[in-house]
Amino acid sequence: MSTTYAEIAPPAALAEDVRCLWWSSFGWDGTILPDGCLDIVVTPDRAFVAGPDTGPWTSSLPVGLPVYGLRFRTGRAARILGVPASELRDRRVDLADLWGPAGASVAARLAADPSHLTALVSARLARAETDAPDRQVDVAVRRLLTAGPRVTDALTADLGVGERQFRRRFTAAVGYGPATFLRVARLLRVRRLARTAPDLALADLAARSGYADQSHLARDCNDLAGAPPSRLLRGR
Secondary structure (H helix, E strand, O other): OOOOEEEEOOOHHHOOOEEEEEEEOOOOOOEEOOOOOOEEEEEOOEEEEEOOOOOOEEOOOOOOOOEEEEEEOOOOOHHHHOOOHHHHOOOEEEHHHHHOHHHHHHHHHHHHOOOHHHHHHHHHHHHOOOOOOOHHHHHHHHHHHOOOOOHHHHHHHHHOOOHHHHHHHHHHHHOOOHHHHHHHHHHHHHHHHHHHOOOOOHHHHHHHOOOOOHHHHHHHHHHHHOOOHHHHHHOO
16 A cells, blocks of 8 residues: 655744644555654644654554654754753654643644644744754754765864864754764765666765765665665665
């Protein structure tokens, strides 16, 4: 059975913090790979926060179950959710566990009507207005999304911040440090390129996506996706 999946743009007022709203029927048992994002996920009987992941995650949701979600932009979820993103790394945490009785109430409303997702995030964003987003983390995320293998060496110097302090801030906002996020960003790039240029050899895909060489690509694919490049990128 094929997957039904769709994304829609968030309301303009949330666009700085929210990448998209999405819907899926999960008619598929494939693997969800790291993307540097956190999501609020709503099923008919559960509402939880997912990610950020450092490895592959296989959904256990039944085939055909309607699932709704809201995906935050990288580095923007923590101040809205009220906890450092690093506390949610590689986890699926129910809203009731994250926010206590208030979270249980929110989860019940979302299960009854997932369209309340935008209202929920709008309300929490309003309460977080005094906690401004970390603009230096935003800059670093943009740099790392398009960067070559050695960008992290110069990143803190370019931003004029100390390495340890910035790593703490980046990890709290994104969920893991700049070096790990760079690996995730490269994997995203190589997967996009493999779809748009399916005839490229693996060595060319690696070079164009910011890997030092093909073996570097192979290590990251195995570590982050649990599969070799030939299977992950070519469907074999």
